[in-house]
Amino acid sequence: MAQLLCKECGKYKPEKEVQLSICDDCFKYGAPRKTQQSAALQPAAPTVSVDADHIILTTSIDIPNRSIERVVSIVAAEAALGMNVFRDIANNWRDFVGGRSNSAQKSLKEARTACLDELRREASALGADAVIAVDLDYNELTTGGAGILFVAATGTAVKLAPLVPDP
Template identity: 65%
Template sequence: MQSLCRDCGRYKPEKEVQLGICDECFNHGAPRTSPPTSVVSPSAASIVPDIIITTSIDVPRREIDKVISIVAAEAALGVNVFRDIANSWRDIFGGRSASSQNALREARTACLDELKREAAAVGADAVIAVALNYNQVSTGGSGGSILFVAASGTAVKLTNP
């Protein structure tokens, strides 16, 4: 059986394609002599598949038929200097920072949407044992920072209900 590499657009033996990328593209990058045979439109790329995501090790009332692989996704969100100034005031006076909460929510949502896309690419119905990690890195003298959110879990195929 053959699988389509989403980077180079070529069909390769199934054992050479992991997480939708063939070994050659993974090791050396996709050749760019011609466009991929299947081009995804921007609107299709923004569609989030209907994949179950849970932090537990099972899905209630469903049985796991097959463990497919580990899937992971990341989101990086730039936090501007104005948001940093507002947060500095919150540090002094206390209270909740709506701008920081919105930034965290936006990054988390983007990360989980990408995790669903990764799971769909490997043929999963669900992602179990999902873990979320947050981190922030200062970008130096500009006064800004970048918020990172990473999610990982186990992509599984469920039996039909």
């Protein structure tokens, strides 16, 4: 059985005892206070490389042919990309003559991909199998001739029920 890290007490607990990244004990009784001595005696958490390629992302509230066992947590990711002066000049020229701006499209795709990758990593670190109801928000801030592109992605990390083979 997989173990998840409780963000309150810092201990690894069985997956069924951790909801929204907080173990049942911390939720019921509060996180135990750590003294300097007990913190020094506690072993460091093992470092785990997160392979998040298996995480399913969807904008829908369900996954076809799969049932959701439980909600794990809300996950979010943000990306802020500076658009350089040359891209801004190219975009301003495109605004004037019309047409598609490849540099702006490339920046949007780069920011979106970074956010979705980070959502996968967040969900995988929490022990989730999928992120449902993914929402992407875009915004731009112009500061003194240079622009910053902001992309934020949010979703609900869920654990999927095991697949049941057909008889």
